[in-house]
Amino acid sequence: EVYTGMQEMSEVDENLIVVGFSQVGSESDWRNAHTQSVKEALTEENGFYLIFEDAQQKQENQIKAVRSFILQEVDYIVLAPIVETGWEAVLQEAKDAGIPVILDDRLADVDEELYTCWVGTNAEKEGEDAGLWLADYLEKEGRDEEEINIVTVQGTAGATAQIGRTDGFQKILKQHDNWKMLDRMDGDFTQAKGQEVMETLLAKYDDIDVVVCENDNMAFGAVDAIRAAGRTCGPDGDIIIISFDAVSAAFDAMIAGEINAVFECNPLHGPKLQEIITSLEAGKTVDKIQYMEEAYFDTTMDLESIRKERAY
Ligand code: GYE
Numbered sequence: 211e212v213y214t215g216m217q218e219m220s221e222v223d224e225n226l227i228v229v230g231f232s233q234v235g236s237e238s239d240w241r242n243a244h245t246q247s248v249k250e251a252l253t254e255e256n257g258f259y260l261i262f263e264d265a266q267q268k269q270e271n272q273i274k275a276v277r278s279f280i281l282q283e284v285d286y287i288v289l290a291p292i293v294e295t296g297w298e299a300v301l302q303e304a305k306d307a308g309i310p311v312i313l314d315d316r317l318a319d320v321d322e323e324l325y326t327c328w329v330g331t332n333a334e335k336e337g338e339d340a341g342l343w344l345a346d347y348l349e350k351e352g353r354d355e356e357e358i359n360i361v362t363v364q365g366t367a368g369a370t371a372q373i374g375r376t377d378g379f380q381k382i383l384k385q386h387d388n389w390k391m392l393d394r395m396d397g398d399f400t401q402a403k404g405q406e407v408m409e410t411l412l413a414k415y416d417d418i419d420v421v422v423c424e425n426d427n428m429a430f431g432a433v434d435a436i437r438a439a440g441r442t443c444g445p446d447g448d449i450i451i452i453s454f455d456a457v458s459a460a461f462d463a464m465i466a467g468e469i470n471a472v473f474e475c476n477p478l479h480g481p482k483l484q485e486i487i488t489s490l491e492a493g494k495t496v497d498k499i500q501y502m503e504e505a506y507f508d509t510t511m512d513l514e515s516i517r518k519e520r521a522y
Contacts, residue, residue, distance in 0.1 A: 231290075239457035297320050363397040423452065426459065
């Protein structure tokens with residue numbers, strides 16, 4: 211049961227740890243897996259009372275949610291900030307109220323006194339890994355001297371995952387004089403926007419060799435746009451597709467030969483949050499920055515077997 215409505219707060223068993231969680235939205239498969247993981251870990255059975263608020267991709271809704279958590283005097287606030295900027299005031303309010311804030315998934319650009327710790331992904335490393343993979347792939351294909359035209363379908367502008375993946379890939383791009391970034395466009399991490407942006411890019415450029423999609427759902431949209439334009443992609447097609455997240459549907463797309471490689475972003479943060487809060491309750495200190503473990507997958511691997519072992 212997910213609770214809303216302040217008057218019921220007095221009915222909550224006082225032995226439970228009350229956590230207010232402000233989620234970004236439900237823009238992607240990754241996000242849905244992330245929500246589910248948090249809901250499955252912070253249960254009454256495990257000693258928690260979770261107040262879940264979906265901000266529908268709007269920062270103002272997240273700010274409202276954090277303020278309502280403060281009014282409800284929750285024990286902890288978990289915040290997945292949609293973008294990095296604009297959090298100073300409301301997080302200061304939480305601090306003044308004495309409520310610890312755990313940043314989750316994305317970072318907030320605030321004084322580090324304003325949050326207890328952060329759990330998430332090393333997005334910059336993911337971007338770099340994607341660039342290194344591309345260099346290796348092109349070399350194996352005998353195309354390492356060729357002029358390579360790249361476009362990026364970017365995640366929500368100003369979100370940690372967007373900034374990191376863009377910067378990380380750019381770092382490797384700069385090491386290759388023959389790689390050219392033709393364009394970067396915002397696809398807001400959704401499949402519909404990814405498709406729309408890819409349609410625009412295909413209309414604008416007829417010589418795209420590589421599409422970097424900053425999450426899987428945008429990659430699914432991009433693949434649809436490429437096929438609708440009568441073009442081909444994947445290992446046997448003429449456009450290389452690189453993506454991030456590694457949700458289950460991305461394995462289908464790699465197995466179907468539509469996407470070349472996916473850089474994993476692990477959404478299963480629930481157990482980690484449970485562990486952090488339990489430690490804090492016991493008066494222990496926790497690491498300020500906590501990265502999830504991540505791998506990458508491409509079509510040269512035994513994807514069917516790998517997928518069987520995976521939980522999302
Ligand atoms: O990659 C994307 C989601 O912030 C890491 O947000 C997260 C990203 C994830 O919408 O699919």
